[in-house]
Amino acid sequence: MSHTFDPTVLREYDIRGIIGETLGPDDARAIGRGFGTLLRRAEEAEGASSPPKVAVGYDGRVSSPMLEHALVEGLAASGCDVVKVGMGATPMLYYAEASAEDVKGGIQITGSHNPPNYNGFKMVFQGRPFFGADIQTLGTMAAAGDWADGAGEVTLRDIMREYVERMLEGLAGIDESKLSGLKVGWDAGNGAAGPALEALAARLPGEHHLLFTEVDGHFPNHHPDPTVEENLADLRSLVAEKSLDFGVAFDGDGDRIGAIDGEGRVIWGDQLLMIYAEDVLKTHQGQTIIADVKASRALFDHVAKHGGKPLMWKTGHSLIKSKMKETGSPLAGEMSGHVFFADTYYGFDDALYAGVRLLAASARLGKSVTELRSAIPDMLNTPEMRFQVDEVRKFPAMAEIKERLTTNPGDGVEEVNTTDGVRVNTADGWWLLRASNTQDVLVARAESDTQEGLDRLIAQIDEQLQLSGLERGESVGH
Structure with a gap:
């Protein structure tokens, strides 16, 4: 048995294609076979005797359950045990991988912010991003049919409650009186973060108004890319109508954040990072804060002014995560809205958690999000x-x-x-x-x-x- 992928599908940071044209169940099965084989070999080389476990999740796209079924088949046929965490945001899958010692890999089926007919895969391998040459290796292995054989077990694990509890720790140590008066708008954009957002908002102090939390892979209200200003129109209307302090929006799979302040001004990715950096550097003086090459000079100046070491790095969430591990950085971010907290979190990009940390930063810095946005120089x-x-x-x-x-x-x-x-x-x-x-x-x-x-x-x-x-x-x- 061998398999050939469409040449456009195996990309630098993830695997992505158009359902029925360049991507289908056979591709998902081959990804499972290749990833499972690589993980088994890596674990066996380190002396592991039991089959490695792989967590699998998927987003709200119409094609996601079909791809999940085939992916799980491929992983199990290569001798990996599979832990199905069901539909949810990509960071929930990352959490399933990072928080459980017995889970050695993770795969999320997601088309992120792409049109509804797209889908793809984001992967974690032994706690690190799986990208670049790793992804190309899957293609080489598939073409040669170089796959291990086995019969892994498949189990279900409901982690939503645990994941929400863990995110709430982002408010630890803050006097609740500083949070109880906050009024916040949230827009899930009919993406996969909706159910987790509902569970999270129910537990947060303050007043919370939610938009489009119903998961719908057709995205009937607006396209789920919060870095495009026109996609924030509904959130902006909500913030104005209810006189909210600020608003937060997510992309289709919940790993990228967008935000507006109480006056409806967009807080771009590098501006959000300025707010987060000011907060994090209070307890992490002298540490490295990473941003990609698209970020404003104002951000790098701001990090230095608050006692951090600014580091400009390559664009790409996998590249940034790898650089964070290398430098021990507590915080990093990209213009595209990926934000990575490793101070008291796991270092992966989680837009829901980033929303919680915006509440925390405002409370700890003693300023409203609108005041923090106003203090950022206009470039x-x-x-x-x-x-x-x-x-x-x-x-x-x-x-x-x-x-x-x-x-x-x-x-x-x-x-x-x-x-x-x-x-x-x-x-x-x-x-x-x-x-x-x-x-x-x-x-x-x-x-x-x-x-x-x-x-x-x-x-x-x-x-x-x-x-x-x-x-x-x-x-x-x-």
């Missing part, structure tokens, strides 16, 4: 500009641009950071150009104190693209 920045570049051209083009800027940066360039693409500092501010690891696009962003400065930075991006025979065309979606 002029572009949205993330994403434009199509042929798959075979995007990395070579970035290599040419990097070469030019590092050998002959030109007038006005103060620093060129090549952590992930190029991030160029000038007196006007900074601009970024990088190749997406998940799509055939280049991503650009720029930030300045003035409109004139921003225009000059964008002109520099255009000049570099032109020198490589490219142009910044229409921006494309995620």
Whole structure:
């Protein structure tokens, strides 16, 4: 037996495809066989004698139960025991893996914030993210039929109550009187976080108003991507209508957070991280706080001002998690709304827990979320500009641009950071150009104190693209 995956499905950070076109039950079964085989071999090499356990969860998409059934078959046929945790947010699956000593791997079936006809898999292997070369190995093994055989047991485990209890620990040590007056809006976007959000909000102090907690894989109210401002319109209306202190929104599988303050202003990913960093650094002075290369300079300055060591790192939740482990960082985040707490939590991206920690930060810092948002300097920045570049051209083009800027940066360039693409500092501010690891696009962003400065930075991006025979065309979606 062997299996061949569609070439577009095995990606850098996860496995993702279109149901009935590039992804189906046979792929899910092969993923189970490959992942299960790798886990068995790794555990046996460490002297384990009993079959390893793998937790499996899934999101609210129509195709998810079908893929779960096939994935579980594949894992069990490779000799792994499977713990089914049912439908829920991706972080609930991460929790099932991180909190149970007997669970050695985890797989969540989720299409995240993609359209309803997409689905995919996010994986954890012996406590670390499973991505990049790991995912490519699954393809090689499937093509060769290089799979172990066995007959694992399948059990069910209901962890929702336990997961909610654990999230509530994010408010430990805070005087309840500081929380009881809070009024908060929450938008689950008909995604998989809905049931956990209902259970969590029922236990939180204060007044809580919930939107779209019913799981519906067709997403009838709005697309579940909280980093796109138009998707926050319902939450903004709720906050205004009920005079709430702030609002929190989730993506389709609950691992990315979006937020607005009491005045309806968006609190972007890097701005949220500024609030969290100020709170965390009160008890973690001198520690490293990580953000991706798209984040505002204001964030890195803010971390340094509050006694932390700012570290700019590559975009991608798996890459950030790996860097956190390496540096012992208590907090990290991305512009895309992934936030990772490892101070008193597990270091995985959990938007529900991040919502709890926003309540906690406001209480501990003694300021409303609106006051905290108002204290953030107003920078002029572009949205993330994403434009199509042929798959075979995007990395070579970035290599040419990097070469030019590092050998002959030109007038006005103060620093060129090549952590992930190029991030160029000038007196006007900074601009970024990088190749997406998940799509055939280049991503650009720029930030300045003035409109004139921003225009000059964008002109520099255009000049570099032109020198490589490219142009910044229409921006494309995620």
